Amino acid sequence: MFTVENQVSGNRFEVAQDETILDGAISHGLGFPYGCQNGFCGKCKATLMEGEVGYLEGIPPGITPAEVSDNMILPCKCYAKTDVSIVVTELESIADIEVKTLPCKVAKIEHLNEDVAKVVLKIPGNEALQYLAGQYIDLIHPDFEPRAFSIANAPHNTGIIELHVRLISGGKFTNFVFNEMQEKSLLKIQGPKGSFYLREDSEKPMIMIAGGTGFGPVKAMVEHAIESGSRRKIDIYWGARSEQDLYMSLPNEWAEKFDYINFVPVLSMPDDNWQGRVGYVHDAVLTDFETLTNYEVYACGPPEMVKSAANTFVKKGMFEKNFFNDSFDFAHQVSSV
Ligand SMILES: Cc1cc2nc3c(=O)[nH]c(=O)nc-3n(C[C@H](O)[C@H](O)[C@H](O)COP(=O)(O)OP(=O)(O)OC[C@H]3O[C@@H](n4cnc5c(N)ncnc54)[C@H](O)[C@@H]3O)c2cc1C
Ligand code: FES
Structure with missing residues (x-):
């Protein structure tokens, strides 16, 4: 175990050697910013002030060599090799919301055009998914790796999750959704995820x-x-x-x-x-x-x-x-x- 300290918030947490810094932050309920969780989008960027980190598969595409030279890191893909101290601005709004894994049932599949389907998921009555408008979930089916889809309905009806799924040519999961998945199928969702959400504290157009x-x-x-x-x-x-x-x-x-x-x-x-x-x-x-x-x-x-x-x-x-x-x-x- 190593300790990660964020110099901006003063928050400290432990990460295991096989756990990314972002996963460690999320499991400790901290609002680190992130998007793809896969080293592509660059939204999780932080600055390493002290200590050493490493990447399993080399430097990810979401960070440039110049940024790496400037001690920037992608917490979604890097692992602590020592205790580390970093600088990143945490988001209070997402820190307040618990990431849950919940069972759900496919309530409706509606084809909106040739390659977009609206998938409506129903969460069991005794559960609710709290989220901010704009966030996404991972859709989990035992035969596939989890897939990310944005929630397309506002949070005031938390028993229902609406997704707009585009069919990807040759895509395993989206082809399953279009050709095999039936209404009443059982799935799991994990979320809410990501730092793309409506900033309600602003007056700006x-x-x-x-x-x-x-x-x-x-x-x-x-x-x-x-x-x-x-x-x-x-x-x-x-x-x-x-x-x-x-x-x-x-x-x-x-x-x-x-x-x-x-x-x-x-x-x-x-x-x-x-x-x-x-x-x-x-x-x-x-x-x-x-x-x-x-x-x-x-x-x-x-x-x-x-x-x-x-x-x-x-x-x-x-x-x-x-x-x-x-x-x-x-x-x-x-x-x-
Ligand atoms: C944060 C986030 C939110 C997302 N929200 C939505 C959403 O609301 N609606 C939606 O339709 N999609 C969304 N996506 C994209 C969606 O997750 C992928 O399209 C899906 O995972 C593809 O799964 P698949 O198994 O069908 O394709 P795979 O079998 O994983 O991939 C098949 C081939 O298609 C390529 N591919 C995979 N995904 C894409 C893509 N998005 N665009 C172009 N080529 C691709 C792969 O490189 C591979 O060559 C989101 C992605 C992220 C990261
Ligand atoms: S690069 Fe997308 S979340 Fe880290």
């Missing part, structure tokens, strides 16, 4: 940018904002290839009903009948806003979209601290179920 099924957590956040009576301005940008990929009409309905919500669909490969915006969704934001200085940006979907938004929005004045994202990187493994 928000830009929400979704790629494909990245609309799921955006839906959860907007539903929650509406339910909680917030009147913060929300500009929703939903990017997809073709019109059929905009698999829900909800954002149009919100924009008609609430004057503080604006919706801009953007297609990269539309057919000839499309009258709306064409191109990449982050480019549409860059065109529409002179400056992003006063905005909070929430971005969710394919890694390329999230990276493009992160890199270009900063040049338009967005502060990095106001950029929140979940990048739909590949599946990751969780250590225990």
Whole structure:
């Protein structure tokens, strides 16, 4: 066992030699930031001040060689080799919420288009999943590694979990969901996970940018904002290839009903009948806003979209601290179920 100390919060905890620093922090109920848990997204980055850490499979892609030279580490993939002291900003909101493994039943599978299904899970009556709008869960089936999916409904109905699942060509689990999984099937979920959630303590106007099924957590956040009576301005940008990929009409309905919500669909490969915006969704934001200085940006979907938004929005004045994202990187493994 080694001791990990966070110099920012003063929190200290023990980690076993075969336990990542992030797993240790989570099991001690600390709100370390993270996303993919697999070394891709870079959201868990921390600075190593003292001690030594190591990675099992080399330096992960979510951190650059220059950052490694600057003593930055990815706690989701690194192990303590001595007692260590690190610097990372913990999030109080997620620290307050227990990560649970719960049984659930598939209540409904609805095909929203050719390659997106809405899967509704029902948690047994005596249990509840507390989560923040925007977070994700790991879906657990004995025949597969756990798979991450964002919760697409707001937390005010905690007995039901809605997921928007995109079929991945050759993907083991998503093909199972589309071709074999039946209503009433039993699964387990583990969560809530991740630090992508609506910051409710802010008054800033928000830009929400979704790629494909990245609309799921955006839906959860907007539903929650509406339910909680917030009147913060929300500009929703939903990017997809073709019109059929905009698999829900909800954002149009919100924009008609609430004057503080604006919706801009953007297609990269539309057919000839499309009258709306064409191109990449982050480019549409860059065109529409002179400056992003006063905005909070929430971005969710394919890694390329999230990276493009992160890199270009900063040049338009967005502060990095106001950029929140979940990048739909590949599946990751969780250590225990
Ligand atoms: C935090 C988080 C939240 C997510 N939320 C959602 C969500 O709400 N809805 C959703 O549809 N997906 C979401 N994803 C992505 C989802 O987890 C993967 O698509 C899923 O794990 C694929 O499982 P599979 O078994 O079908 O594919 P696998 O059998 O694991 O992979 C098959 C092939 O597809 C590639 N691949 C795997 N995932 C992707 C991907 N996302 N994009 C492109 N290629 C891929 C693999 O490299 C491999 O070559 C999320 C991912 C993360 C990390
Ligand atoms: S790189 Fe660590 S959580 Fe994504």
